[in-house]
Amino acid sequence: MFDGLSNKFTDLFNNILGSKHISKKDVEKALNIIRESLIDADVAPSVIDVISDRIGKICLGDKVLKSLDPTKMIIKATNDVLIDILGGALEANAELYLDNVPSVIMMVGLQGAGKTTSTAKLALHLRERRKKKVLVASLDIYRPAAQEQLKIIAQQNNIDSLEIISNENPLEITSRAIKKSAGYDVLILDTAGRLHVDESLIKELVQVKKFAKPSETILVADAMLGQDALYIAEKFNNDVGLTGVMATRVDGDARGGAIISMKYITGCSIKFVGTGEKAKDLEQFHPERAASKILGMGDIVSVVEKAQEQIEEEDMMRMVKRVQKGLFNFNDMLRYYNMIGKMGGLRSLLGYLPMMGGLKDNLSGFDDSTIKKDKAIISSMTPAERQFPKLLNIVSRKLRISKGAGVKTHDIGAIVKRQQQIQKVFAKLKNVDMNNLGMDMNALNNIDMQSIMSMLKK
Secondary structure (H helix, E strand, C coil): CCHHHHHHHHHHHHHHCCCCCCCHHHHHHHHHHHHHHHHHCCCCHHHHHHHHHHHHHHHCCHHHHCCCCHHHHHHHHHHHHHHHHHCCHHHCCCCCCCCCCCEEEEEECCCCCCHHHHHHHHHHHHHHHCCCCEEEEECCCCCCCHHHHHHHHHHHCCCEECCCCCCCCHHHHHHHHHHHCCCCCEEEEECCCCCCCCHHHHHHHHHHHHHHCCCEEEEEEEHHHCHHHHHHHHHHHHHCCCCEEEEECHHHCCCCHHHHHHHHHHCCEEEEEECCCCCCCEEECCHHHHHHHHCCCCCHHHHHHHHHHHCCHHHHHHHHHHHHCCCCCHHHHHHHHHHHHHCCCHHHHHCCCCCCHHHHHHCCCCCHHHHHHHHHHHHCCCHHHHHCHHHHHCHHHHHHHHHHHCCCHHHHHHHHHHHHHHHHHHHCCCCCCCCCCCCCHHHHHCCCHHHHHHHHHC
8 A cells, every 4th residue: 555656766866966066946846746646546636736736835835845855845845745635643543432331433435345245344453452341133035146255254253243134135234233232342244235326225225324334334435436436425425424444455456546536535434454364454544654655654553563463472572682783693584573573574564664665566586486485494403403594504504404395505595594594684774672552662762674675675
């Protein structure tokens, strides 16, 4: 998500606005590139006008042009405008509004947008993050096996679902779900969709909403639809009334323009983004973090949160203490690789790191396949070889390990070099305080991530 925008903004700030002194002409050229970048990202034209005009008003002023570091001022102005467009600082930690017990959440959207999967994801999120007891119910009586689909996904994730009874209409199912939800904190209604917006769908949703009185009405929209997503969001907001948006398939959409447009046009918060097919692949949307990713500044906070969710704190702290002492052998390397895997793999992780977006499509020397090969090599080592990497300088050991792992002997030399390089990288983390949100941001800012990844690719 936002990869294309991020790469272009990074190039812009590095190549066009890199000098200490810039002219009005330089700023106007930068604004044109920003507009072109937003067009390529499929942002709605009316929203592009607002963004570029607001950035231009700030950046063409004397305060910016005559400042000691105009590039930083322009980056800050662009960042501030994007944050505001995406929801503002007040929405940075926006939670779902749950007013009653049970609170009702109504999921709406077109057929194929991912409502059923998103319903399960949201239920899991509420259970794991907010410790809520959740019941889900499918109102989709039109799509074949739609109700059965929700039941199966719910069972797979230990989520309670409403029993399926044949020949009920959506209002009857809603009534039964509300009665069954006594004793639950949240009831999520997975409503029916259509291949396109039609009046019968809107009428049904309005009736269900009037009956259920939901605290949240969430539009589930496919981020890959681009301009069509904007029309859909506008139609549902005007005719049904939305309180938020959940964007799906953002992992397959490098543009992100639909998210920017839907937020601005509807005025509804982007509550969540779906980042994959698994039930846990759901992230809360943060405007400030999204703006940071667009500008190529990464999202270190999300990396830390992912680590805290997926990795046992004891394992993390043991690892940190070792690397801060300068200790990093092949056992540590294997633990490190396993941690990367739990966080979605290297390509996923790179999307959160500063200036790393463009590298995801150019990782020929160090990528997830390299990690897989390295793990096979480490598995073929003796305990002593894992603990003392220098033992791999012995040719006979290299030959034995290469045969056991099914690789070439030069691959053994490559993993030794990578182990040494990663150890050097971690040496830069000596001053990082893992007890304060997992990372000391000042220490992280001193790490040249671009140089590190270039080094690892060699």
